[in-house]
Amino acid sequence: GESVGLHLPTLSVQEGDNSIINCAYSNSASDYFIWYKQESGKGPQFIIDIRSNMDKRQGQRVTVLLNKTVKHLSLQIAATQPGDSAVYFCAERITGGGNKLTFGTGTQLKVEL
Amino acid sequence: NAGVTQTPKFRILKIGQSMTLQCTQDMNHNYMYWYRQDPGMGLKLIYYSVGAGITDKGEVPNGYNVSRSTTEDFPLRLELAAPSQTSVYFCASGGLAGVGSTDTQYFGPGTRLTVL
Numbered sequence: 001g002e003s004v005g006l007h008l009p010t011l012s013v014q015e016g017d018n019s020i021i022n023c024a025y026s027n028s029a030s031d032y033f034i035w036y037k038q039e040s041g042k043g044p045q046f047i048i049d050i051r052s053n054m055d056k057r058q059g060q061r062v063t064v065l066l067n068k069t070v071k072h073l074s075l076q077i078a079a080t081q082p083g084d085s086a087v088y089f090c091a092e093r094i095t096g097g098g099n100k101l102t103f104g105t106g107t108q109l110k111v112e113l
Numbered sequence: 114n115a116g117v118t119q120t121p122k123f124r125i126l127k128i129g130q131s132m133t134l135q136c137t138q139d140m141n142h143n144y145m146y147w148y149r150q151d152p153g154m155g156l157k158l159i160y161y162s163v164g165a166g167i168t169d170k171g172e173v174p175n176g177y178n179v180s181r182s183t184t185e186d187f188p189l190r191l192e193l194a195a196p197s198q199t200s201v202y203f204c205a206s207g208g209l210a211g212v213g214s215t216d217t218q219y220f221g222p223g224t225r226l227t228v229l
Contacts, residue, residue: 032216034216034218041223042222042223043117043220043221043222044156044203044220045220046217046219049216089155089156093216099144099163099207099216100158100171101158103148103155103157105153105154106153106154
């Protein structure tokens with residue numbers, strides 16, 4: 001089975017609210033994690049990444065949190081906008097795995113006006 | 114930089130036909146990847162390459178072949194198309210030539226393939 005999974009397949013939020021997208025992983029040997037955004041008909045777009053020696057990393061309106069104890073990853077989007085509507089994927093890289101990524105199935109984020 | 118480009122954008126094949134999906138990157142990346150994405154699913158790795166002349170199988174390589182004769186190009190070949198190969202195919206690249214470790218992968222816009 002997949003080692004990376006998502007808790008919620010669809011997340012609906014009001015414009016202006018904060019969004020939290022969760023991801024569970026099962027391989028303790030994973031050393032690097034990435035969040036991608038995929039809009040309809042387009043390729044995945046890099047949002048933010050985090051290495052396993054970090055707990056938190058912030059970007060512009062986005063924050064990634066990593067809890068290695070429970071193997072959990074989350075993406076927080078502040079002041080969600082209509083343009084944030086997309087499918088969000090988390091991906092993990094296993095140490096020594098040739099820089100290959102394993103992707104989860106994705107969460108659909110819908111922003112309601 | 115154009116980034117990662119893929120051609121064609123769309124293609125319909127008949128069962129048993131063959132085709133090559135093209136992928137080119139202009140970021141001087143040493144790592145390149147091919148993924149397929151089925152409806153409502155995540156991406157599954159088909160093949161990858163860590164540099165020119167080096168390729169390796171991913172999670173779902175059956176029915177596909179690749180080559181990497183240059184740093185820039187990484188074509189994916191389907192020899193005998195089957196309905197199970199109906200999917201969206203994404204090429205990605207990462208890292209810089211000469212740098213050993215690479216992280217983020219950057220994706221192309223995808224090729225939507227239908228096999229009838």
